[in-house]
Amino acid sequence: MRDRLRGLHVSSCLAYAPTGKHPPGFYIYPEATACWVGDGEEIPRFCEDFLSDLAQSDVLGKLARTGADERHAIVIATLDQFGLYTAVDMGLTPSHAPDLSTCIDGLWVIASQAPPVQGCYWTRPTGWTTTVLTANHTPPPTTHHRSALAYTQAPLSRMAT
Numbered sequence: 001m002r003d004r005l006r007g008l009h010v011s012s013c014l015a016y017a018p019t020g021k022h023p024p025g026f027y028i029y030p031e032a033t034a035c036w037v038g039d040g041e042e043i044p045r046f047c048e049d050f051l052s053d054l055a056q057s058d059v060l061g062k063l064a065r066t067g068a069d070e071r072h073a074i075v076i077a078t079l080d081q082f083g084l085y086t087a088v089d090m091g092l093t094p095s096h097a098p099d100l101s102t103c104i105d106g107l108w109v110i111a112s113q114a115p116p117v118q119g120c121y122w123t124r125p126t127g128w129t130t131t132v133l134t135a136n137h138t139p140p141p142t143t144h145h146r147s148a149l150a151y152t153q154a155p156l157s158r159m160a161t
Contacts (some may be wrong), residue, residue, distance in 0.1 A: 002009050005028075009030055009031045010028050010029065010030060010031070010153060011029050011030060011031045012028075012029045013026055013028050013029070014026065014027050014029075029065050030159060031086050040087050040092030040093050040094045040095075040120075041094055041095065041096070042084060043084065043087055043088065043094045043120065043123070044075045044089055044094045044096060044097070044098035044099075044107055044122075045048045046081065046083075046084045047075055047100070047107060047109060047129050048098050050101065051073060051075070051100060051101070052101075053103070055083045060073075060101050060103055060104070063104060064083050064101075064103040067077055070105045070106060071103055071104055071105050071106070072104070072105065072106035072107065072108060072110075072121075073100075073106070073107050073108070074106050074107075074108040074110065075107070075108070075109045075110075076110055076111075076112045077089075077109060077110065077111050077112060078112045079112070084109075085111055085112070088110065088111045088118060088119060088120060088154075089111040090111075090118070091117045091118050091120075091130045092120075092130075093120055093128045093129070093130050094120075094122075094147070095128075097122065097124075097127060098122060099126075105123060105124055106121060106122065106123040106124075107120070107121065107122045108120075110133060115133060115134050116132050116133065116135075116137040117132065117133040117134075118130075118132055118133050119132070119133055120130075141152075
């Protein structure tokens with residue numbers, strides 16, 4: 001059991017007797033996690049590495065084959081990419097364009113959580129913009145042409161450093 005808990009990044013599991021406010025049970029404590037967030041420059045760096053990874057070739061392939069006028073990739077940052085997730089959730093905006101395949105005209109990076117969701121997006125003509133997506137959010141129009149979206153989420157084993 002200890003190995004299984006370590007595999008889930010649990011640092012301790014303690015049994016507690018009941019109190020007036022809590023029933024008896026086990027309390028699970030995660031490993032301590034921390035990172036330096038910086039100024040948002042980790043956002044394009046992570047996305048460049050992530051989207052150029054062979055495991056994401058299906059995303060680029062789908063966008064390249066669409067024939068759409070605009071092709072946007074969406075990266076969902078999870079808590080496992082702690083530095084990326086924190087930078088996006090804090091509303092940090094990168095200063096430089098990501099170096100991406102020419103089949104990507106726009107890049108959305110959002111924090112994985114219930115709305116409202118902090119995020120940022122980049123397009124070749126306008127650069128980076130921060131945004132908050134709500135449950136009723138409609139992305140800002142880019143053109144009146146056909147567009148294609150492809151999204152991907154970094155797997156749990158892929159942590160930003």
